[in-house]
Amino acid sequence: MTETALRICPFCEATCGLTLTIDVNIDGGRVTGARGDRDDVFSAGFICPKGASFGELDNDPDRLTAPLVRRDGVLTEATWDEAFAAMAAGLGATLRDHGGASVGVYLGNPNAHTVAGALYPPLIVRGLGTRQVFSASTLDQMPKHVALGLMFGSPIAFSVPDLDRTDYLVIIGANPVVSNGSVTTAPDFPGKLRSLRKRGGRLVVIDPARTRTAELADRHLAPRPGTDAALLFAIVAVLFEEGLVDLGSVSELVAGVDEVRDLAAGFTPDTVAAYCGIDAQEIRTLARELAAAPSAAVYGRMGTSTVEFGTLGSWLVDVVNILTGNLDRPGGSMFPCSPTAPASRGHRPGRGFRTGRWHSRVSGYPEALSELPTVALAEEIETPGDGQIKALITIAGNPVLSAPDGDRLDRALAGVGFMVSVDPYLNETTRHADVVLPPPPPSRSPHFDFALNSLAVRNNARYSPPVLPLLGRPDEAEILSRIALVIFGMGHDADAALVDEQVIATTLTKETADDGSPVAGRAVDELIAMLPAGPGYERRLDMMLRIGAYGDAFGANPDGLTLERLKAAPHGIDLGELKPRLADVMRTPSGLVELAPPQLVADAERLRDALGRPAEGFVLIGRRHLRSNNSWMHNLPALAGGTNRCTLQMHPADAADLGVEDTAIVKGPGGELVVPVEMTEGIRRGVMSLPHGWGHDRGGTGQVLAASSPGVNANQLNDGALLDPLSGTAVLNGIPVVVSGAVAPVAG
Numbered sequence: 001m002t003e004t005a006l007r008i009c010p011f012c013e014a015t016c017g018l019t020l021t022i023d024v025n026i027d028g029g030r031v032t033g034a035r036g037d038r039d040d041v042f043s044a045g046f047i048c049p050k051g052a053s054f055g056e057l058d059n060d061p062d063r064l065t066a067p068l069v070r071r072d073g074v075l076t077e078a079t080w081d082e083a084f085a086a087m088a089a090g091l092g093a094t095l096r097d098h099g100g101a102s103v104g105v106y107l108g109n110p111n112a113h114t115v116a117g118a119l120y121p122p123l124i125v126r127g128l129g130t131r132q133v134f135s136a137s138t139l140d141q142m143p144k145h146v147a148l149g150l151m152f153g154s155p156i157a158f159s160v161p162d163l164d165r166t167d168y169l170v171i172i173g174a175n176p177v178v179s180n181g182s183v184t185t186a187p188d189f190p191g192k193l194r195s196l197r198k199r200g201g202r203l204v205v206i207d208p209a210r211t212r213t214a215e216l217a218d219r220h221l222a223p224r225p226g227t228d229a230a231l232l233f234a235i236v237a238v239l240f241e242e243g244l245v246d247l248g249s250v251s252e253l254v255a256g257v258d259e260v261r262d263l264a265a266g267f268t269p270d271t272v273a274a275y276c277g278i279d280a281q282e283i284r285t286l287a288r289e290l291a292a293a294p295s296a297a298v299y300g301r302m303g304t305s306t307v308e309f310g311t312l313g314s315w316l317v318d319v320v321n322i323l324t325g326n327l328d329r330p331g332g333s334m335f336p337c338s339p340t341a342p343a344s345r346g347h348r349p350g351r352g353f354r355t356g357r358w359h360s361r362v363s364g365y366p367e368a369l370s371e372l373p374t375v376a377l378a379e380e381i382e383t384p385g386d387g388q389i390k391a392l393i394t395i396a397g398n399p400v401l402s403a404p405d406g407d408r409l410d411r412a413l414a415g416v417g418f419m420v421s422v423d424p425y426l427n428e429t430t431r432h433a434d435v436v437l438p439p440p441p442p443s444r445s446p447h448f449d450f451a452l453n454s455l456a457v458r459n460n461a462r463y464s465p466p467v468l469p470l471l472g473r474p475d476e477a478e479i480l481s482r483i484a485l486v487i488f489g490m491g492h493d494a495d496a497a498l499v500d501e502q503v504i505a506t507t508l509t510k511e512t513a514d515d516g517s518p519v520a521g522r523a524v525d526e527l528i529a530m531l532p533a534g535p536g537y538e539r540r541l542d543m544m545l546r547i548g549a550y551g552d553a554f555g556a557n558p559d560g561l562t563l564e565r566l567k568a569a570p571h572g573i574d575l576g577e578l579k580p581r582l583a584d585v586m587r588t589p590s591g592l593v594e595l596a597p598p599q600l601v602a603d604a605e606r607l608r609d610a611l612g613r614p615a616e617g618f619v620l621i622g623r624r625h626l627r628s629n630n631s632w633m634h635n636l637p638a639l640a641g642g643t644n645r646c647t648l649q650m651h652p653a654d655a656a657d658l659g660v661e662d663t664a665i666v667k668g669p670g671g672e673l674v675v676p677v678e679m680t681e682g683i684r685r686g687v688m689s690l691p692h693g694w695g696h697d698r699g700g701t702g703q704v705l706a707a708s709s710p711g712v713n714a715n716q717l718n719d720g721a722l723l724d725p726l727s728g729t730a731v732l733n734g735i736p737v738v739v740s741g742a743v744a745p746v747a748g
Contacts, residue, residue, distance in 0.1 A: 108397020149353030173303020248325030295331025350587025500536025646711025668717025
């Protein structure tokens with residue numbers, strides 16, 4: 001007997017609605033299939049191969065179903081009581097002997113895709129009082145956070161291209177046809193691009209490779225990797241030089257236009273053309289078309305972010321959108337309003353944003369968004385002295401594969417005093433843990449996109465309660481709550497609900513004291529009593545919805561949003577198209593958009609100095625795969641094989657010059673790899689491309705399928721020495737490499 005259930009896909013940022021098929025004859029139920037939910041208010045039935053493999057992910061035999069505890073040097077299965085006790089003993093000893101500041105925390109990308117991953121890690125970090133916090137952000141989007149913080153006063157003031165209404169879209173350093181979009185939540189990104197062109201709009205793609213997204217474009221520009229900031233600066237220079245600047249409706253809210261004009265004068269198209277490898281006239285044409293379009297948006301992603309001028313490039317994306325009058329307007333780049341966004345409190349100044357409030361202990365890297373660069377994690381574990389990391393908590397991450405010089409981090413993790421990992425897999429990182437606490441599979445977990453709703457191209461609210469029962473195991477919320485209980489000195493066996501209730505009381509106390517809050521002046525106990533009975537995470541979600549932008553304000557707005565109303569709409573609630581809301585997101589002390597933050601103006605000098613570098617040698621860039629997103633996806637049969645292979649893409653002419661045939665030896669600053677070669681004319685000469693997340697050849701892991709076709713770890717070519725200085729983000733694209741032919745082919 002089968003039944004169906006609705007679920008939001010947790011694989012990537014598109015957050016598509018799924019209809020799951022469930023075999024209820026199996027004890028506890030089993031997901032046997034997944035298709036797109038045609039009635040989903042956001043995705044309208046779209047599904048990609050990743051979403052279709054939901055059942056394989058849920059039932060992966062290599063997923064851990066019981067916790068592991070290290071005994072006599074070997075990780076062995078244990079009961080949950082034993083595992084929590086071991087966690088409490090190891091972590092408690094470190095806290096007693098060295099204090100919370102000696103505990104490091106690493107947060108991986110999947111935290112953005114779970115309810116628990118969004119709600120509980122901040123409590124753990126706050127309870128520890130540690131500054132040793134690392135995450136995938138400094139391997140990904142931290143430059144954008146810093147740029148937004150400096151411009152708008154808020155590091156989460158993301159704007160996204162209004163894909164359904166724009167007339168002219170520029171995609172730079174992104175391949176959303178394959179990735180499904182990133183830092184822009186948009187189901188069926190390929191369909192939206194086709195619709196853009198069908199309605200007479202134009203698409204320009206800027207990427208060193210002719211990606212599947214570039215194949216849809218009206219124009220494809222292939223610059224040298226890492227030169228996006230100079231290219232964008234040249235567009236800005238043209239806008240000023242030819243009198244094309246028009247800020248439109250935001251003109252009264254922007255400061256620093258003259259400073260940007262003066263700065264851009266040193267980056268004319270003729271000045272940057274050789275450095276970028278793009279004809280100056282092409283740059284001028286692009287600037288003119290952007291300015292002339294009825295509406296336009298520039299969207300930049302990994303190729304713009306994970307380079308040595310990542311923060312400058314991320315900033316300049318918004319500068320171009322502002323100078324062409326396309327910020328905060330339909331068809332331009334707009335600010336989503338998520339269901340948990342604070343209710344509007346009007347345009348008022350904020351505290352602003354700073355980086356470098358502290359620095360890493362060993363190399364002195366500045367903090368950004370309360371994090372240190374992930375490349376510093378190994379040295380902070382290895383280096384003795386005051387503040388050395390003595391224990392490590394990892395939550396849903398695998399930095400041994402995702403960070404530069406994984407071999408060094410691998411060795412460092414082997415020597416850390418105590419390590420606890422919350423992860424469903426025994427992977428290249430968690431194999432070093434003393435305790436592994438596996439969360440249940442997605443079907444047995446709730447889903448609400450706290451972070452990704454803030455990036456949605458159409459405002460919406462959707463919630464998926466657990467589809468199947470837990471079968472006697474704790475959910476991820478309880479696992480993380482019990483870690484928090486130990487940190488707060490309450491013991492792992494205290495009532496886990498205390499964590500959520502403390503957060504609720506603290507939040508509502510603050511809200512009722514804020515004159516701008518929709519619940520200002522009301523009694524906290526009265527509000528708490530209105531929250532529904534149920535799991536703590538649902539009570540917190542209901543609270544956030546009620547005081548949010550669409551909320552019922554705890555009864556003051558009877559038609560407003562509550563969790564009860566959201567549960568009654570299993571296909572979601574459409575909250576409408578994006579609307580101008582710049583005043584709501586701005587938090588600068590001046591109350592204005594700071595178009596020329598001093599830190600970015602100063603860093604432009606570094607870019608100007610780079611313009612004279614000779615364009616010599618070969619450089620390496622990453623690559624997205626439709627059937628992959630993170631390293632754990634290589635363990636699912638439906639996503640393995642086909643085009644999802646670890647190969648080195650290179651231009652045939654480069655291969656001929658180098659004498660490369662089937663296999664190449666690639667040497668970088670951090671190491672050497674032997675990798676199969678895939679010839680393609682769709683990549684700029686002098687550029688090589690290797691996908692990330694591979695290298696499953698270490699012993700002691702539990703991912704059988706991934707280990708059978710391990711590929712190579714592209715990040716091992718990178719020694720991590722080169723960072724974007726403003727954000728601490730590792731330079732992952734544009735790495736210099738030396739390539740030569742190998743003696744014989746290898747399996748890939």
